[in-house]
Amino acid sequence: xxxxxxxxxxxxxxxxxxxxxxxxxxxxxxxxxxxxxxxxxxxxxxxxxxxxxxxxxxxxxxxxxxxxxxxxxxxxxxxxxxxxxxxxxxxxxxxxxxxxxxxxxxxxxxxxxxxxxxxxxxxxxxxxxxxxxxxxxxxxxxxxxxxxxxxxxxxxxxxxxxxxx
Numbered sequence: 001x002x003x004x005x006x007x008x009x010x011x012x013x014x015x016x017x018x019x020x021x022x023x024x025x026x027x028x029x030x031x032x033x034x035x036x037x038x039x040x041x042x043x044x045x046x047x048x049x050x051x052x053x054x055x056x057x058x059x060x061x062x063x064x065x066x067x068x069x070x071x072x073x074x075x076x077x078x079x080x081x082x083x084x085x086x087x088x089x090x091x092x093x094x095x096x097x098x099x100x101x102x103x104x105x106x107x108x109x110x111x112x113x114x115x116x117x118x119x120x121x122x123x124x125x126x127x128x129x130x131x132x133x134x135x136x137x138x139x140x141x142x143x144x145x146x147x148x149x150x151x152x153x154x155x156x157x158x159x160x161x162x163x164x165x
Contacts, residue, residue, distance in 0.1 A: 030127060032112075033155070
């Protein structure tokens, strides 16, 4: 059951740190990682163009966002290629045919321990930041913006520096 799995509980925010002897980096905030701003794909980008962009930029995944910045999902190189090769999608189809919405999000204020638990099962996590937007009438709404995409390699690079400052 998920409810007796400590990593699942931490990943989903139901349980705080469980390790008695945490590594030095465990409580450091995600914002301390050297996360570069991601490139994002708009929904009308073709699968062919998405593959080209991912290969050119050297990434395996990218967020797909609407014109207003709303996160629609993630596209991965492997998922896109698998869908095209299986005949489920054409190279000319929009990337929205191959995006998926089941990915992990983490906030800048979360700690690297939580990120570590996420990356034990997921290839990446989308780093999001919530912003409040106001319209002309003074009404407000919260919106999640993509701040970056972090992988196990990003975490490993940070940890291997052993920068305990």
